Amino acid sequence: MRSSTSPPTVRDVAARAGVSPGTVSKALNGTGQLSEATRSRVTAAAEELGFRPNHLAKSLLAGRTYTVGILTTDSFGRFTTPVMVGIEDALGAGRMSTLLCDGRGDPLRERHYVQELLNRRVDGLVVTGRRPDPRPSLGPLPIPVVYVLVQSDDPADLSITYDDVQGARLGAQHLLAGGRKRFAYVSGPPRHWSTQRRGEGLRQELASAGLDLHPDLVLLGQWSEAWGRTAADQLLRRHERVDAVVCGSDQVARGVVDGLREGGATVPDQVAVVGFDNWDVMVEAARPRLTTVDPNLTTLGRVAASRLMSAIDGAELGHGVLLQPCDLVLRQSSFR
């Protein structure tokens, strides 16, 4: 054990391992030609002494900081959280660290943060946010940038998000397989990307079964339970009853299920309901529990971070919008 109280240096490690300081540097950085025996002798000596390489000095020399910036356009929330977990997974415990910036949807704040991240010499940047609607590109930057969950409006950028159309088709397919024929679509604001694309998926799947979606049975409103309940009331007041409701979110689906049940329609016997998001808080508390589409947000984060790391290591980043598939999670709201 060392008796001095000052932190151990490369020289201390070299002396203990019986090698030159240059060899210590090669062994700890994994560079140069060294025998496995020498490398492990140095590693052991460094561990025994509690040697901590000066990360900043190392970064200056390597021209890399082993740090990735994450810029979110919105507070960390329900959708960005699983994406972040996936990013962390892929960056690996400690190999790369993440510098986090919350732009809160304010372009000025965002520009400031990008500047700050560049000042800090991050090796790459992930841009994320709450909604998949196309957003303004940050423009060309001197480091690789991947948009995830959100998508850039510039096709020269690489965006990775989930496939809303395919997800909604999965839900509709399952309901069709259960013999349902009279469909309604209850979803959020008409201008939202998710509302439009999920509706498009439902239409495509119905068309492939020779059915169509009547405009009167497309009820667009808010992303809330209250709107789901209101829409269910409207559906129950119609002369001809629907037997399947595809919803744009789990919150809406939960409201629909509550509204149908309280209006006297049984779910799933009379009406089958499918949600979107696989948000535990909603799907587990609904009665019955919700069948839903899982957009696999953690996988999105993992894919985005892997692509970014490859690009940092010199691979081609690629460009365009890369759509990842959704899964269907079966619970009690959709089949007998």
Add this chain to the structure above:
Amino acid sequence: MRSSTSPPTVRDVAARAGVSPGTVSKALNGTGQLSEATRSRVTAAAEELGFRPNHLAKSLLAGRTYTVGILTTDSFGRFTTPVMVGIEDALGAGRMSTLLCDGRGDPLRERHYVQELLNRRVDGLVVTGRRPDPRPSLGPLPIPVVYVLVQSDDPADLSITYDDVQGARLGAQHLLAGGRKRFAYVSGPPRHWSTQRRGEGLRQELASAGLDLHPDLVLLGQWSEAWGRTAADQLLRRHERVDAVVCGSDQVARGVVDGLREGGATVPDQVAVVGFDNWDVMVEAARPRLTTVDPNLTTLGRVAASRLMSAIDGAELGHGVLLQPCDLVLRQSSFR
């Protein structure tokens, strides 16, 4: 405008501003004695040239990285998210950056991250997580550490969290002021800190009004809506009806409100209900909307980050558990 394509240097800025490179450094770092005119001439020159100081080199010289580590013991979720927003607020847009590590409740992973953050020479560390129950201390570290939302089990550490007892007292006080007399407490698992402390607050407030909480009317189970509904059923089957229910969370409160309504009891006329958390998704979707206790998590984050920054600047960090007050948010579930 510069015509060269290589990035501008301190010398370029100095030449443009007509000062020495040393003066540029003083002006941009806010150090030394300079006239306001000189300082703004240098700043203007730096901006015009798009000069970006080499952050790494600057950090090495200053012995500071202007980076704070955030270690969470759990995935970023509903409770940690507002805390993080508060931390970001206090650290200031870009003045300090945050390096984020998700220990996921695994002590090994956590130890690894602490080591990594120390290697990266962070100026300070914030430890947070999902639950306020005391957690193992990270032990003495060479940088200031603040625990927020979670609390360290070592009184030598500084922990900042909200006052569960005071929060529950606020809710009970409001119900007593409305003339309620027969109270029940419906909450989560008995071993949880929040369950115990919020129950203690209710008991204290009732005692100050000369009432007590009958053990049969303390229903402890899960942090779920389903448990709230079950508990409401149990309350409705009792001979003597309660007229007030204090709940340990908004999820539980929403279940209680649903269970009471579906069991034929009107809320708030026959029974008043108060939740805890002020979680928008629950309080807004409940019928009626929930009166609840707001633990002010964003304020917690702000207070913690301010204390940390002062300590980094040399102030005494302090120690012990600092409790921040909760607020009561009135909605329709609690009064006529």
